[in-house]
Amino acid sequence: MLGKNIPVKNSLQNGVILAATATQLPVITQLISKESLAAAGTEGFIIRSVNYQGKKIILITANSDIGILYGSFHFLRLLQTQQPVSKLEIISSPSLQLRLLNHWDNLDRYVERGYAGMSIWNWHTLPDYIDLRYKDYARANASIGINGVSLTNVNANAMVLTKAYLAKCAALANIFRPYGIKVYLTARFSAPIEIGNLKTADPLNDTVRQWWNNKAKEIYEAIPDFGGFLVKANSEGQPGPQNYGRDHADGANMLADAVAPYKGIVMWRAFVYSQQSTDRFKQAYEEFKPLDGKFRKNVLVQVKNGPIDFQPREPFSPLFGAMDQIPLMMEFQLTQEYLGQGTHLVYEAPLFKEVLEADTYAKGKGSTVAKVIDGSLYGHSLNGMAGVSNIGNNRNWTGHLFGQANWYALGRLAWNYNLNSEQIADEWIRQTFTNERSFVTTIKKIMLSSHETMVNYMTPLGLHHIMGNGHHYGPAPWSDNLPRPDWNPVYYHQADSFGIGFDRTVRGTNALAQFAPEIRKQYEDINTCDEKYLLWFHHVSWKHKMKSGLTLWEELCAKYYKAVDDIKAIQQQWNSLKNYVDAERFQHVQQLLTIQVKEAIWWRNACLLYFQTFSKMSIPDKYEQPDKSLKYYKSLRFPYAPGN
Numbered sequence: 001m002l003g004k005n006i007p008v009k010n011s012l013q014n015g016v017i018l019a020a021t022a023t024q025l026p027v028i029t030q031l032i033s034k035e036s037l038a039a040a041g042t043e044g045f046i047i048r049s050v051n052y053q054g055k056k057i058i059l060i061t062a063n064s065d066i067g068i069l070y071g072s073f074h075f076l077r078l079l080q081t082q083q084p085v086s087k088l089e090i091i092s093s094p095s096l097q098l099r100l101l102n103h104w105d106n107l108d109r110y111v112e113r114g115y116a117g118m119s120i121w122n123w124h125t126l127p128d129y130i131d132l133r134y135k136d137y138a139r140a141n142a143s144i145g146i147n148g149v150s151l152t153n154v155n156a157n158a159m160v161l162t163k164a165y166l167a168k169c170a171a172l173a174n175i176f177r178p179y180g181i182k183v184y185l186t187a188r189f190s191a192p193i194e195i196g197n198l199k200t201a202d203p204l205n206d207t208v209r210q211w212w213n214n215k216a217k218e219i220y221e222a223i224p225d226f227g228g229f230l231v232k233a234n235s236e237g238q239p240g241p242q243n244y245g246r247d248h249a250d251g252a253n254m255l256a257d258a259v260a261p262y263k264g265i266v267m268w269r270a271f272v273y274s275q276q277s278t279d280r281f282k283q284a285y286e287e288f289k290p291l292d293g294k295f296r297k298n299v300l301v302q303v304k305n306g307p308i309d310f311q312p313r314e315p316f317s318p319l320f321g322a323m324d325q326i327p328l329m330m331e332f333q334l335t336q337e338y339l340g341q342g343t344h345l346v347y348e349a350p351l352f353k354e355v356l357e358a359d360t361y362a363k364g365k366g367s368t369v370a371k372v373i374d375g376s377l378y379g380h381s382l383n384g385m386a387g388v389s390n391i392g393n394n395r396n397w398t399g400h401l402f403g404q405a406n407w408y409a410l411g412r413l414a415w416n417y418n419l420n421s422e423q424i425a426d427e428w429i430r431q432t433f434t435n436e437r438s439f440v441t442t443i444k445k446i447m448l449s450s451h452e453t454m455v456n457y458m459t460p461l462g463l464h465h466i467m468g469n470g471h472h473y474g475p476a477p478w479s480d481n482l483p484r485p486d487w488n489p490v491y492y493h494q495a496d497s498f499g500i501g502f503d504r505t506v507r508g509t510n511a512l513a514q515f516a517p518e519i520r521k522q523y524e525d526i527n528t529c530d531e532k533y534l535l536w537f538h539h540v541s542w543k544h545k546m547k548s549g550l551t552l553w554e555e556l557c558a559k560y561y562k563a564v565d566d567i568k569a570i571q572q573q574w575n576s577l578k579n580y581v582d583a584e585r586f587q588h589v590q591q592l593l594t595i596q597v598k599e600a601i602w603w604r605n606a607c608l609l610y611f612q613t614f615s616k617m618s619i620p621d622k623y624e625q626p627d628k629s630l631k632y633y634k635s636l637r638f639p640y641a642p643g644n
């Protein structure tokens with residue numbers, strides 16, 4: 001980057017790259033129009049080939065230092081992916097303002113649902129010891145446009161808000177600042193009691209409110225550009241305003257008022273499920289929809305992409321399109337809790353795109369989820385997207401090398417949600433491995449098919465939440481021993497002698513009524529319902545004729561068997577690429593694919609053998625029959641599966 005005092009004139013040659021803001025280099029205002037600069041906005045950039053003093057140079061400019069950094073990273077991306085750079089005409093600005101990673105990292109360095117080792121934050125040695133990885137982390141995030149990090153688990157520990165820990169957070173914030181990354185913290189609702197010695201955490205109590213005001217002041221003294229709070233409240237045992245007979249808006253507004261003087265925000269999660277409702281699907285909507293309009297201006301409600309919980313495939317959450325008074329922020333999960341955890345190659349961009357492009361019909365056709373979250377549908381200026389981090393202290397950051405692609409995809413889509421999954425995969429492959437065409441083509445094919453393949457060997461045709469209890473590892477559709485019915489797989493598949501699937505139509509729980517009439521109509525009718533969501537919304541006879549002409553039972557078998565064939569094909573494709581990848585990375589992925597194939601077979605056999613006890617139909621002879629019994633699959637135990 002050029003500083004003010006660098007003698008530009010004398011150093012100019014053809015092909016030189018200038019990276020500067022107009023303040024640093026006033027001549028830029030003669031080379032770039034006001035309109036173009038305005039279009040780049042505060043964080044965006046312009047990369048343009050220009051003639052300057054008779055020389056053809058490449059100019060990277062922006063309205064801010066961070067814009068220059070993003071522009072420089074983008075230029076490097078062009079070089080690394082071998083794009084032509086002779087005639088550049090790029091103006092790029094982010095689709096979304098808040099582009100965040102949410103770490104679920106505990107203060108003891110254990111990462112909830114983490115499959116890449118321990119937390120990269122070494123709280124014990126902070127703030128005095130600065131691990132170089134913190135800087136690498138910040139640089140990697142900036143290179144894909146991430147501009148905020150919530151450091152700790154949403155199942156929060158109030159200790160992170162104490163003076164000693166704030167100093168540690170401040171040390172991280174200092175490292176991240178030059179990379180345009182703000183620090184956010186998870187606020188445990190009961191912190192005033194736990195670390196403030198108060199008797200209550202009631203959000204309408206003046207002493208409690210004052211405690212949070214003081215806490216915010218203390219945080220901003222330590223971290224002047226602190227972003228704000230991320231909160232999980234009254235969900236899965238976390239304390240919240242409902243403990244005091246208040247609602248989510250009361251809780252969020254108290255925190256919002258505390259950070260407002262410093263321009264801080266509150267991201268209040270909608271991942272809640274009360275015991276009252278007839279269907280877990282409906283619970284977030286039931287709690288939050290009535291509160292629309294009651295939140296402060298600096299609050300966003302952060303909604304998981306689907307109504308249940310990051311399942312291999314979910315319809316979009318009906319909250320998108322249902323609340324128009326408050327900005328809704330998207331929460332995707334990078335860490336693969338239900339997507340093969342640390343051992344399955346699953347490229348998530350197609351999942352993200354499926355959700356972002358889904359039409360809510362909230363304001364007629366074209367009211368996509370993307371337009372809800374970028375604020376354009378309802379005219380909100382605050383907007384954002386978060387990914388639950390898949391990063392740990394593993395040498396390759398994400399445990400599975402291909403997990404990096406999901407981190408990359410989140411950043412790229414938060415910057416520009418119009419990019420498609422193929423483009424993003426293409427960029428990532430070229431920057432991670434090589435530009436060699438046959439390699440890029442094969443890996444792209446692998447990545448682009450991997451999500452669908454995983455859906456089909458785990459939960460085809462709209463099955464969901466049939467994994468093992470607690471650790472969520474492997475299949476356990478038979479499981480029915482948890483105290484809450486809606487924690488148990490049997491609640492979700494509802495298999496019986498008639499058929500399988502959850503009836504959410506008007507004859508069932510009527511969860512479909514939470515969607516716009518256009519969607520409801522489409523899904524309500526078993527004949528028009530997209531088959532990929534069939535068992536999400538219908539209890540379907542085993543003999544039901546599918547579009548393929550097969551019965552539901554036959555189709556279920558076909559999906560499971562094809563998915564196993566597909567993952568075996570992916571394994572072979574990887575094996576064919578040995579000469580393009582260094583031995584270490586080749587073997588790493590090869591070994592993980594061996595596990596993935598084994599586990600895909602496990603899912604298929606366990607699920608089909610179990611569902612067969614209801615359908616009483618045989619697995620067609622043309623398929624290789626399961627070599628183990630249902631009893632065997634049911635007997636498997638994994639007490640130390642990671643991430644719980």
Ligand code: GCV
Nearest residue numbers: 104112113154155232271309
């Ligand atoms: C952080 C699921 C996960 C929990 C997670 C929770 C959440 O229930 O299994 O580990 O807790 O989602 O998103 O809050």
